Ligand SMILES: Nc1ncnc2c1ncn2[C@@H]1O[C@H](COP(=O)(O)OP(=O)(O)OP(=O)(O)O)[C@@H](O)[C@H]1O
Ligand SMILES: Nc1ncnc2c1ncn2[C@@H]1O[C@H](COP(=O)(O)OP(=O)(O)OP(=O)(O)O)[C@@H](O)[C@H]1O
Ligand SMILES: [Mg+2]
């Protein structure tokens with residue numbers, strides 16, 4: 001067994017927002033993140049996937065200490081972030097960086113590309129020696145596929161893909177060990193998305209990065225990540241190695257979610273049966289009782305209305321929060337065509 | 340009728356801006372048959388929406404100008420037909436749905452009123468009958484408790500429900516052609532699956548022909564019979580869906596198919612297309628894809644390739660097909 005601790009560990013993390021917009025006048029609570037536990041090992045890429053509003057971005061913000069948890073803890077490198085001194089938090093900010101979805105709004109339009117990328121060095125008083133700085137910058141540009149001739153330009157002169165490269169270069173300027181990436185390729189066209197995914201993959205290898213990769217796109221996740229956590233209404237309902245999850249999903253929600261993803265191959269599309277979930281995602285203001293997925297679940301039993309299931313292990317490293325797991329073999333109509 | 344219900348011939352739509360001309364659509368030709376789905380796929384800015392809006396003359400003119408082409412609906416050219424007749428066809432025989440249903444629904448009318456309105460307008464029904472029909476349509480597109488939900492305003496509907504309501508409006512006149520511009524792009528995958536399934540079901544029932552605009556290769560594989568691949572305002576490749584995926588001819592199509600990750604096959608690396616999407620303002624001396632093309636020939640940069648028509652009803656706009 002390797003003794004190295006996870007670079008990131010969150011335990012029973014909760015973030016509740018109170019909103020005054022309740023129809024009945026009173027205060028309503030959105031349980032955006034409601035008891036999430038998760039860990040990321042050094043150099044590991046872990047994905048958090050789920051539908052809109054399930055709490056992915058909020059989880060990312062809690063990890064980055066951009067939001068204060070209502071309950072629970074975040075450990076970075078084995079240390080509880082809540083108890084850290086200001087200095088320790090500043091140091092941590094260099095170890096943990098973020099890449100946002102929207103390269104348009106996350107970059108300051110008045111700054112040149114060079115200023116955007118090197119600003120973190122100024123903030124943290126690093127690489128003051130001009131020669132070191134030039135060398136570091138050249139390496140960063142090269143790694144991220146940005147032309148030196150573009151340094152004086154402003155982000156708005158660029159296409160989305162180029163801007164995302166600048167965003168990535170800025171995130172990597174401080175040589176972080178963990179990068180939280182919130183939908184980093186969702187706003188990009190497919191051909192550009194592929195370039196950025198390749199870049200993220202290469203950078204992970206070369207720079208020994210760990211990723212917490214937030215996405216709603218299973219295809220992207222499968223390509224980039226080693227492990228996956230599936231979120232539904234503020235909870236993680238299933239975690240597993242990528243291969244295990246994609247080949248044999250255990251939670252009924254994961255199963256339906258995977259079967260909803262269109263496959264870019266018409267011969268597969270014509271043969272496969274898919275599971276259609278009925279209804280919309282319930283409002284996080286009023287999550288269903290018991291298992292939160294029960295109103296949309298096709299295997300629902302009476303007990304699912306009442307019992308809130310805890311994660312159980314289906315096989316080593318593969319956990320799902322579903323009490324009907326042991327009955328999985330009996331699910332008759334396998335929804336996905338075996339390939 | 341055996342012929343195509345919609346035929347687009349050599350459509351070119353340009354935006355005449357003060358200092359430059361944007362050739363947003365620059366040569367699209369296809370035929371659409373009853374009960375079939377034609378997918379128009381391409382990346383952002385390739386001209387998919389402008390092509391759709393041109394078909395129904397819904398663009399601001401100026402600055403837009405339909406420079407050439409015909410759009411034949413059952414043999415009649417929509418582009419030259421009198422405005423009054425075009426209004427009849429639009430919304431009655433040809434319906435359109437958009438990516439963001441919120442912007443095309445009226446926020447101050449209930450969903451039921453909006454559907455009933457189109458029913459009254461196009462089918463000359465009484466108000467009471469139209470309301471009943473509206474409720475029936477909401478049920479048809481899978482809205483639970485349609486009698487009650489018909490009284491809701493658009494903001495009370497979720498994104499998926501709004502898209503269903505848009506489809507109900509589009510279907511209210513049982514159109515021959517449905518033009519759907521990214522109908523599921525703003526939706527979650529589980530809701531997308533519901534909407535696509537609904538479109539397929541309704542298509543079977545009404546033998547409706549669908550022009551489906553999308554940038555999602557998976558959606559193309561699931562829905563299309565035929566595909567038009569657009570790049571820089573042009574159709575660069577056209578083929579039946581199976582042939583296109585099995586044996587893409589145009590280097591851009593190949594690149595596009597290799598770029599998409601799949602949940603079924605984990606590739607070590609994606610074969611990304613290098614470079615950036617083109618700028619449409621300059622115009623192109625040769626093939627617009629040449630600067631990014633890995634297999635470009637010497638002539639491609641300066642010589643505009645024609646459309647090469649190949650076996651199996653296919654077309655590729657690439658010099659490599661010249662024999
Ligand atoms: N500051 C806030 N105040 C109140 N509610 C909030 C706040 N931030 C998020 N929420 C709510 O918390 C829930 C989770 O939001 P979050 O942005 O984390 O979802 P997400 O999974 O990132 O969704 P998406 O895929 O759409 O980005 C949503 O219901 C959202 O409306
Ligand atoms: N009103 C307008 N005035 C000037 N140019 C326009 C106008 N509308 C569209 N264009 C240009 O026409 C080109 C094609 O745009 P279009 O909206 O058809 O692209 P699209 O393929 O639908 O892209 P997307 O996937 O982003 O919806 C773009 O370069 C766009 O900037
Ligand atoms: Mg988010």
Ligand SMILES: [Mg+2]
Pocket residue numbers: 387388389520
């Ligand atoms: Mg468009």
